[in-house]
Amino acid sequence: MAVKKFWVMAYRDLLRNRRRTVITFIAIALGLTLVIFMNGLITGMLDGMLRDTIRLDTGHIQIRAESYEVVKTSLLWRDLIDNADELAARAAAMPEVKAVSPILWAGGVLGTASESTSVRVSGIDPTSALFDPIREGLRAGEFLSGNGRGQILIGQRLANELGVGVGDHINLAVGNPDGVPQEGQFTIVGLINTGFPGIDNANVFLSLAQAQSITGSGNRASTVRIMLHDIDDTDKVVAALQTPGLTVLGWQELNEFIMTTMETGTAFYSLLYAIVFLVVAVIIANTLLMAVFERTREIGILAALGMKGRQIMTMFLFEATILGLIGSLFGILLGAVLVYYFSINGIYFGDLGDVAGSMAFGDSLYTALVPANLFLMAFWMLVVIIIVSLYPAWYAARLEPIDALHAL
Numbered sequence: 001m002a003v004k005k006f007w008v009m010a011y012r013d014l015l016r017n018r019r020r021t022v023i024t025f026i027a028i029a030l031g032l033t034l035v036i037f038m039n040g041l042i043t044g045m046l047d048g049m050l051r052d053t054i055r056l057d058t059g060h061i062q063i064r065a066e067s068y069e070v071v072k073t074s075l076l077w078r079d080l081i082d083n084a085d086e087l088a089a090r091a092a093a094m095p096e097v098k099a100v101s102p103i104l105w106a107g108g109v110l111g112t113a114s115e116s117t118s119v120r121v122s123g124i125d126p127t128s129a130l131f132d133p134i135r136e137g138l139r140a141g142e143f144l145s146g147n148g149r150g151q152i153l154i155g156q157r158l159a160n161e162l163g164v165g166v167g168d169h170i171n172l173a174v175g176n177p178d179g180v181p182q183e184g185q186f187t188i189v190g191l192i193n194t195g196f197p198g199i200d201n202a203n204v205f206l207s208l209a210q211a212q213s214i215t216g217s218g219n220r221a222s223t224v225r226i227m228l229h230d231i232d233d234t235d236k237v238v239a240a241l242q243t244p245g246l247t248v249l250g251w252q253e254l255n256e257f258i259m260t261t262m263e264t265g266t267a268f269y270s271l272l273y274a275i276v277f278l279v280v281a282v283i284i285a286n287t288l289l290m291a292v293f294e295r296t297r298e299i300g301i302l303a304a305l306g307m308k309g310r311q312i313m314t315m316f317l318f319e320a321t322i323l324g325l326i327g328s329l330f331g332i333l334l335g336a337v338l339v340y341y342f343s344i345n346g347i348y349f350g351d352l353g354d355v356a357g358s359m360a361f362g363d364s365l366y367t368a369l370v371p372a373n374l375f376l377m378a379f380w381m382l383v384v385i386i387i388v389s390l391y392p393a394w395y396a397a398r399l400e401p402i403d404a405l406h407a408l
Contacts, residue, residue, distance in 0.1 A: 007318055007322075011322060014319055014322060014323070017291075017294075020287060020290065021287075021323070024283060024284065024287045024323055024327070025323065025326055025327045025330065026327075027279075027280060027283045027327070028280055028283075028284070028323060028324065028326075028327025028328060028330075028331060028381065028385070029327045029328075029330035029331040029334060030331070030334075031276050031277070031279060031280040031331070031381070032280075032327065032328055032331025032332065032335060032377060032378060032381050033331050033334045033335040033338065034276055034335075035273050035276050035277070035335075035377050035381070036331065036332070036335025036336070036338070036339060036373070036374055036377050037335055037338050037339055037342075037367070038269055038272060038273065039269070039273075039370075039373050039377060040335075040338075040339035040342070040343070040367035040368055040369060040370070040373070041339075041342075041347075041365065041367050042265050042266065042269045043367070043368040043370060043373065044342075044343060044365065044366045044367040044368035045265075045365050045366075046258070046261065046262045046265055046266075047368055048365075048366055048368070049258060050255060050258050050259075050262070052196060053255055053258060054227075054231075054251055054254075054255065055133050055227075056133050056134070056194060056196060056199055057199060058225070058251065058254040058255055059130070059225035059226050059227050059251070059254075060226055060227055060228045060231060060234050060237075060250070060251045061091075061225075061226040061228070061234060061237055061238055061241070061248065061249065061250055061251070062223045062224065062225050062226070062248075062249050062254060063081065063087055063091075063223060063224040063226075063241060063243070063246055063247070063248050063249075064081065064222065064223045064224075064246065064247050064249065065078070065079050065080060065081055065245070065246060065247070066245060066246065066247050067079050068080070068222065068223070068247075070105070073105045073106055073107045073120065073222070075106055075175065075176065075177045075215050075216075075217055076177050077177055077217075077218075077220060079222075080104075080217060080220035080221060080222060081102070081220060081221050081222070081223070081224065081246065082218075082219070082220050084102035084219070084220065084221035084224050085102065085219070087102075087224045087241075087243070087246075088100045088101060088102055088224050090241070091224065091226050091237075091241060094237060094240065096228050096229060096230065096233040096236065096237050097226055097227070097228060097229075097237065098129070098227045098228055098229045099128060099129040099130040099132075099226070099227045100128070100130065100224060100225065100226045100227070101124065101125045101128035101130045101131070101208075101224070101225060102125065102208060102221035102223070102224050102225075103122060103123060103124055103208070103221060103222055103223050103224075103225055104122075104123035104208060104211045104212055104215065104217060104220070104221045104222050105120060105121065105122055105123075105222040105223070106120075106121040106123075106174045106175070106211065106215050107119075107120060107121070107174065107175070108120070108121040108172055108173060108174040108204070109172070109173045109174075110154070110158075110162070110170060110171070110172055110204055111162075111170070111171050111172075111173070112162050112163065112164060112170060112171070114163075115161070115162045115163065117158070117161070117162070119158075119202060119203060119204045120202055120203050120204075121172065121174055121203075121204055121205075121206060121211060121215075122203055122204070122205050122206070122211070123205075123206050123207065123208040123209075123210065123211020123212060123215075123221075124144070124205055124206075124207065124208055124211075125207070125208050126143060126144035126145060126146060126148055126207055127146060130225060130227055133194065134153075134192060134194065134205065136194075137192040137193055137194035137195070137200075138190050138191070138192055139156050139191050139192060139193045140156065140165070140166050140190060140191040141166035141167075141188070141189050141190035141191055142189055142190050143189075143190055144189065144190070144205060144206070144207050145189075145207070146207070147207055147209055147210070148206060148207025148209065148210045149207070149209075149210060150185075150186055150187055150210070151186060151187055151189045151206070151207065151210070152170065152172065152186035152187065152188055152189065152204055152205070152206055153188075153189060153190045153191075153192060153204065153205040153206075154170075154188060154191060154192070154204045154205075155191070155192055155193065155200030155201050155203070155204075156191040156192060156193040156200065157193070157197065157200060157201055158200065158201050158204075159188065159191050164188060165188065165191070166188055166189065166190065166191060167187065167188065168187070168188050169185050169186065169187055169188075170185070170186055170187075170188055171183060171184070171185055171186075172184055172185075172186055172204070172214070174214055174215055175215075176215055176216040176217075177215070177216055177217065178216075182214055182215065182216065184214050186206070192205075208221070231251065234250045234251055234252075235250065238250050273377075273380075277380065277381065277384045280381065280384065280385070281384050281385070281387075281388040282388075284320060284323065284324075284385050284388050284389060285388045285389070285391065285392060287323070288316055288319065288320060288389050288392035288393070289392045289395070291316070291319070291392070292316070292392050292395055292396045309397035309398065310397065312393075312396050312397045313393040313394060313396065313397035314393075315393075316389065316392055316393035316396050317386065317389055317390070317393050319389075320385055320386055320388075320389030320393070321382075321385075321386065323385065324381065324382040324385035324386065325382070327381075328378040328381055328382055331378065331381070332374050332375070332378050335374065335377075336369065336374055339367045339368070339369045340367075340369050342366065342367040343366055343367045343368060343369050344366075346364035346365060346366045347364060347365045347366075347367075348364045349364060349365060
């Protein structure tokens, strides 16, 4: 029998019970839409978190002393880089490097007469393009000046919690390399809001020279942070900057926790995809089984007229394929529109970023529209539909003509 006839027969059979066919189409379309939206959400959330953390906090590459541990923000001279400017100049000369700057980190306590909070002090070069994302987040006042003497930049929300504003004086206490507390009074020159509470609320910024002065670190730095034009050049630049006694870390190592989170999140969402696929599979199987039971006598007549079992089976598989193709088409369109809309407007989650620590997790999540993922999800939906339709098709093919003709 010609393939075209199978398509025609399958199409006509589906039109016999239009309501059930339409409901099945809707179930497939909504199931695929849900899977596409979940895929877009997890992809956008994790990719965005990684991209913004690199942009705002880690950079693509960092050079540190072998003994340095970020969580300790050590100021011991053996844990710091004593030739940070030289390393920065060496990196800046490479064509792959977009921006580079030494940074000094220290743990500190920021306080007023009535309030205080723990912060990470970041000594930065205010003139470096590396800190443009921080500069773009300026909401009041001005950015740090070149030498930044007596100046401090803090988060807008942190300022509200402490009851201070631009022009106010605030105390900052840090430890020196010997562990002796050092305290200074600074003028708040600007308030920032990058949109990522985990970064804004946990960091204050001084000029590098000012941070080195108050901590007694001399000309040393905790790290040399590097941003590249192309993330794919990371391994090449890391290899070129290898120096005895120093550790050169790429963005994968710097963001190991996020990378692990991405793997875990992908596995979890794969389980959710499977659940949605299973629900759709049950609906498809039910639709085809109902069709088999309703047409048992017809199947018997077709078999009696010489139609072979594999042809009967093929007819039902074609019905499932039509259901899958049309349902998937609408699912792709609806899912793409939904994901695209939220990739522009985002989904507001309020202060969710507060629990993200130093990771760049904003108050809104944005989906990511990846065309390849749309068709990948549709492909697997179609595969599942065809697989679950095998049993109803096989059942129809095994009916004995005599028994089928005597069915009620």
